[in-house]
Amino acid sequence: MFAEERQQKIAELVAGSGRVTVNLLAERFSITTETVRRDLATLETAGTVRRVHGGAVAADRFSTIEESITDRTVQRPGQKMRIADAALALIPPAKSGSILLDGGSTTEALADLLSRRTAAAPSGSVAAPELVVITNAVPIAARLASTPGIALQLLGGRVRGLTQAAVGQATVDAAHRMRPDIAFIGTNGIHADFGLSTPDPEEAAVKAAFVHSARRIVVLADSSKLDAETLVQFASLKDLDTLITDSEPSAELTAALTEAGVDVVIV
Incomplete structure (x- = not known):
């Protein structure tokens, strides 16, 4: 050749x-x-x-490139919906509890599935406990605000137009005061050495607060995020419990995830 x-x-x-x-x-x-x-x-x-x-x-994969949430929502919809469906299975349908949904297109798909599942569930006692859903993402809050059976808590802060998610010290402080059962986290990159990263420092600070606040960390990342590094690290692989993705990670990333004790779910 x-x-x-x-x-x-x-x-x-x-x-x-x-x-x-x-x-x-x-x-x-x-x-x-x-x-x-x-x-x-x-x-x-x-x-x-x-x-x-x-x-x-x-060539266009630079550490500071960040697409808007509107653009990301229409990219890889099939993969993201499969990832969201696997994530939904981790939320018990008949129990109360609390979850945190980070901003992002895949977590938004999860919110949509959760809303549909909760709305379709048989109505029980008026005093039945609700699922507490915490988020800093405006689109997710809008999707879940009127869903029966969900007690929504929207974290305040300055809303970034690009991601439509609240950021800033107020958001970070609010996250540190909570201890949700599961946090579903989005990421722009997941790398064997660099861990999880995102291009914006303020987004990274909020994501880091989410990771350190929740009892269980589940990362939702389609295959375009695998082996990618962006500007700011917000978590190491050892901070994670589960990764849900749509493709087998590279040998290097697989080895690092195994060493870190991360459960990998491929859909």
Whole structure:
């Protein structure tokens, strides 16, 4: 295979998966790691990929890039709905309790499923306990505000237009005063070394408060977030209990998750 043809195939792999490793490419094309690095250098010069430690990512995958919640909601809807459905199974349908829903498109899908399940449940006693749902996300609050059987608590703060989620010290302080049973957390990246990350420092501070407040941490992350690093870390893998995703993580990330004792659910 000519170098140009191989480099084109490497570019296609990066475009399809978002990230490739040097070792994977060396094995796939039966070439040395030195040859892989030369190919990646050529592709980076051409603006096709961006080299990172141990491999390469898509050229547009920068640590500060953050799409709006409106744009993210229409991306990978099937994968996100499967992840949300698996997350819903972790919320007992016939028991009271408390959960926290972080802002994000996948947690918003979970809120939609939870609302439909709760509304469809047979009505019981007037004094029956409700499920307490805590969130800092305006779209999630709007979806659950009128749902029977749910006691909604909306955390205050400055609402970021990009994510439509409350951030700031008031939000962080409110999170620290609570101890929900389960926190369902979204992330922009989950990486073997860097852990969970998001581009915005204020969002990261709120997410970190959520992680340290809840009894159980469940991360909802579609495969585009796997092996990704963004600007600000808000949790390590050891802080997590469960990861729900739609694709098998890379060997490196799988090993790190196993070492951290994280239960991985693939839907």
